[in-house]
Amino acid sequence: GQNIDQPTEMTATEGAIVQINCTYQTSGFNGLFWYQQHAGEAPTFLSYNVLDGLEEKGRFSSFLSRSKGYSYLLLKELQMKDSASYLCAVRGNQAGTALIFGKGTTLSVSS
Amino acid sequence: DTEVTQTPKHLVMGMTNKKSLKCEQHMGHRAMYWYKQKAKKPPELMFVYSYEKLSINESVPSRFSPECPNSSLLNLHLHALQPEDSALYLCASSLQAGGSEQYFGPGTRLTVT
Numbered sequence: 001g002q003n004i005d006q007p008t009e010m011t012a013t014e015g016a017i018v019q020i021n022c023t024y025q026t027s028g029f030n031g032l033f034w035y036q037q038h039a040g041e042a043p044t045f046l047s048y049n050v051l052d053g054l055e056e057k058g059r060f061s062s063f064l065s066r067s068k069g070y071s072y073l074l075l076k077e078l079q080m081k082d083s084a085s086y087l088c089a090v091r092g093n094q095a096g097t098a099l100i101f102g103k104g105t106t107l108s109v110s111s
Numbered sequence: 112d113t114e115v116t117q118t119p120k121h122l123v124m125g126m127t128n129k130k131s132l133k134c135e136q137h138m139g140h141r142a143m144y145w146y147k148q149k150a151k152k153p154p155e156l157m158f159v160y161s162y163e164k165l166s167i168n169e170s171v172p173s174r175f176s177p178e179c180p181n182s183s184l185l186n187l188h189l190h191a192l193q194p195e196d197s198a199l200y201l202c203a204s205s206l207q208a209g210g211s212e213q214y215f216g217p218g219t220r221l222t223v224t
Contacts, residue, residue, distance in 0.1 A: 033212075042201055042215040043154065087153055098167055099213065101153035 002026045004102035006088050011108045012078050020073045020105045022088030033099065034062050034073045035087040043087055046073065075107075083109045114138075115216035117202050123222045126192060132219045134185040134202030143185040144213065145177060146201040154201055160185060161207070192223045 004024045012018040024032070031050040035043035047055055049064035049071060061074040075082055088102040115136045124130050134143065142161045146154035159167035160179040174196075176188040185202055202216040 035215075042217050045212050045214070048212060089153075098156045098159060098169070099154075101155075104153050 002090075002092060002100050004088055004090060004100060006086075006102045006105045008103065009106045009108070011110065014078055014080060014109060014111050016078050017074065017076050018078060018107065020075070020086050020088075020107070022071045022073070022102055024069050024071070024088070024090050024102075026090050026092040026100060028092050029066060030091040032062075032064055032071050033089040033091070034060075034071075035089060037085045037087060037104070039085075046086075078109050080109050080111065083107060115202055115204055115214050117200075117216035117219050119219060120217065121220045121222075123224060124189065124192065125224055126194075128192075129188070129190045131189065132187040132200055132202075132221075134187075134216055135183055136204045136214070136216075137183055138204065138214070139182075139206075140204035140214075141182060141207040142205045143179065144203040144205075145185070145187050146203065146215075148199045148201055148218070158187075189221075192221075194223050197222045 006022045033048050034046040037043040047062035054063045059076045064071045085104040085106050087104045089099040118133045144159050145157040148154045156169050157171045158177045163179045174191045178186040199218045201218045203213040205213045
């Protein structure tokens, strides 16, 4: 079966660092994506990992361990505008292009 | 141009109406997708088109009918919908099947009365 788990909600304060974890069990693996989605808006792409290790992109970093079926998104120097839902998504097989989304983590950043 | 556009932004329709949602991209992407998203839920894949051919249909009811007239356009024809079909309908595209990144449009907020 296909299963992607991430925490439902997280809170943090401005300037802090937060790590959002994602574990997955899918039939095949061909990449893991992180998307940010503000309420009422479309998801926007944050990062993509297909090999083990850390990908850094400004204040955002994403890590992947394929052997553990585990990824995290690290957000540094948090800003109020980072309050959003963060979606972990896995592309489960090579032939298809479908993304399987986790339920999303709602992050609330306070001052 | 790294944009996926969708029209209309909002749509209210009765259960007997026929309407269409439209999606357009000019990035030369050859894979296009329809997702349905209910409030506080992740997007759920409905259809995938690859090189203008339907490659994935996730057991979507026939009252939803996709169409890909050319490589830049994707339509979703709606007929005899139910109130539970009310949702945000998102279109996305990627360079091709197996492309690393999907770009999402802003979505159409559909309400079925």
